[in-house]
Amino acid sequence: MTEIPAHTSLWPAPHASGPVFATVHVPGSKSVTNRALVLAALAAEPGWLRRPLRSRDTLLMAASLRAMGVGIEEGVGPDGSGEAWRVIPSGLRGPATVDVGNAGTVMRFLPPVAALADGPVRFDGDPRSYERPLNGVIDALRVLGARIDDDSRGSLPMTVHGSGALDGGRVEIDASSSSQFVSALLLSAPRFNQGVEVRHVGGPLPSMPHIRMTVDMLRTVGAQVDTPESGGEPNVWRVTSGALLGRDLTVEPDLSNAQPFLAAALVTGGKVIVPDWPERTTQPGDRLREIFTLMGGSCELTEQGLEFTGSGSVHGIDVDLSEVGELTPGIAAVAALADSPSTLRGVAHLRLHETDRLAALTKEINELGGDVTETADGLHIRPRRLHGGTFHTYDDHRMATAGAIIGLAVPGVEIENVGTTAKTLPDFPDLWAGMLGN
Template sequence: MTSPQSAAAWAAPATRDPVHGTVRVPGSKSLTNRYLVLAAVAAGPTTLHRPLVSRDTLLMVGALRQLGVTLDRGDDSTWVLTPPARLRGGGDVDCGLAGTVMRFVPPVAALAEGPVRFDGDAAARTRPVAQLVGALRDLGVVVDAGGDDDPRLPFTVAGSGSVTGGRVVIDASASSQFVSALLLAGARYDRGLTLVHRGEALPSRPHIDMTLQALATVGVVVHEDAQDTWHVEPGPVQGVEVTIEPDLSSAAPFLAVAAATGGRVTVPDWPASTTQAGDAMRELLSRMGAAVTLGPAGLTVTGPPRGELRGLDHDLGDVGELTPVVAALCALASSPSRLRGVAHLRGHETDRLAALETELGRIGADVTQTHDGLVVRPGRLRAATLQTYHDHRMAMAACLLGALVPGTRVVDVATTGKTFPGFAETWAGLVG
């Protein structure tokens, strides 16, 4: 497990009263970065309204600029991206700690003319990319990744200006991003792409559905010929105009604090239909005893009386990114919880299962790892300084705990800027 960072600790605001308010969350990181990648391979300009402006999306913009894409940011409420006539190589891509950059961009870089080198933060060098590197090599792309047995960052994609495409088999059980990465670029390969997943169950399927929906929006035809088999027809990618939905996973801690304190919080512009994993908060909070309503004002969560939140037994395999906040909420519940189906979280920004076991234990909960998740037994919670491991979701979970445990401090709360710039100020405005 990675060593906790030593950044200054933030005094998390706490309250003994129910939390009430309305919180607008920024645009979806997952949607913003998918449409940014598609803009790079499009036949014309792409316009994004309400994109997320955060470290992860700006890293993606930086990567695309290395490939020759130009961006007019205006006032940041609207971005206009224009692809070059031919993607260029010769640059270095900083992936930071963004899984979407380190996995989505290499299949596009294979279309560039010249080598593109990828590297990132120290923690990013531990994240798995072997399946993606292997798939690109199987498609005829030259990738210099050093340790061939288990390639990691840094690596270099030797773009040749085109990729023949065809059929490729991968094991994407470690991350659905391997599937999305190849699907996003597949239409620009000469023969398109037939992608087959063979391995354990795919995690985070809503993210694959999101990718397929984005591809349909830009005119790419994808056939799901059989279970875990996708055929992407070759052809042009349309430049489009898209309004990005709010990031529903970033809304999770705000809704959770309403549920935990017996309060009432509304998130405006919640979509009636979406592929975002964060939409699962509606079901999860209902099962824990909160009242959840979706109406013209947005999504509103009203918590049960403080101390009456129920524990949860649930498979989070499709919505793993919610696990830190949900686990923190389970530590605040009145009965034990079991969270299942999230073994793949051991390969996220940090080993999230180990991190949650450590930090929830530090604040007084009784937490045990299982082979694919966590068992959380509420205990007598006490103030603690919680580490966040450069992980935005861990930081959000820590703030949730701090709202109900006075004296809690959160190390490096600024890491929330990965998906929610200004999170700490927004949180303090609601809870404080």
């Protein structure tokens, strides 16, 4: 295993001397793994989680649930088919301390769980986590009957004083800064005495595929959910109170984390195969098939997986990424290498992610000779000949992989703190080197 560099170390991004041809086994989805852990912890019976992602964000989620009394045993599945986690629900309890790191899913999904615990649960995390909005969850939980001490900040650190139950009911929230506010309330809602009715009352709701993922997974474990897509009111979700089933769930590959590898085929004119790409999925990363095809590639789902082939040319794109904002850094990196300008729209909310991704992408690409300008809700990218230099990551895993994509085509790019990719994509340097045959 490649040694992960220290925080201040620079990782020379490998430069591709020709087209990349590789098969890359992408680890499991962080979004699916962390939702599955929460649902299994709230179930009425034990369940299995097969092929879970083991990354910083998912290990923080597992450790936090264990701190509240949930049993999570690591081993192999009941049929010996590979790594699996056995989740054994128990009475949620405090006092407990939750370290969220800088994981949006942990800091937002677990306060409703903590409200169901018997005792106080303290939430803390990385310095950046203090700057990320949490008011949507905090305010909603108070309306639903929870007691939370946050010194009126609407952010971390805070303590949720669990009483063993939560009334639930109707609540209005503004989730325009993060769809995770909606998902957080829906995931725990079957355990609320009255279930929940969540009504979004703000601007455009970003990352709708992630809400659809939450709803799909709730239904898989037996929850009754009414949604706008199923004939309900626009921007209203209702979850009925009831027991959740323990399931045997296999985690899909993380399609968003497949992005840099598909981009490698696109920018080098090669071919990359990602095994086990699902035919049907709620993961936003599935839109890469459409977006990267418009940018010059082609793809096909086969028995081997998704086969993505670059044409040798990379084209600019004008695209609304409001539902798939997490793909923006990788798309921006490809756009900086294109033969025509690109406009990436609908992603103003990225200013509130792991870092201000719009400002960070603008600064880092421009310092390599690029021409990127911020717009009110995105980026405009005019391709220019790039040169080597240091690409800073701001403790943001998707900034690191974006820099690696540019490094394939531009010699001399060095990535600061590539180890931050461990947040969702463990061993990225090894996977990247393996793809290049190094």
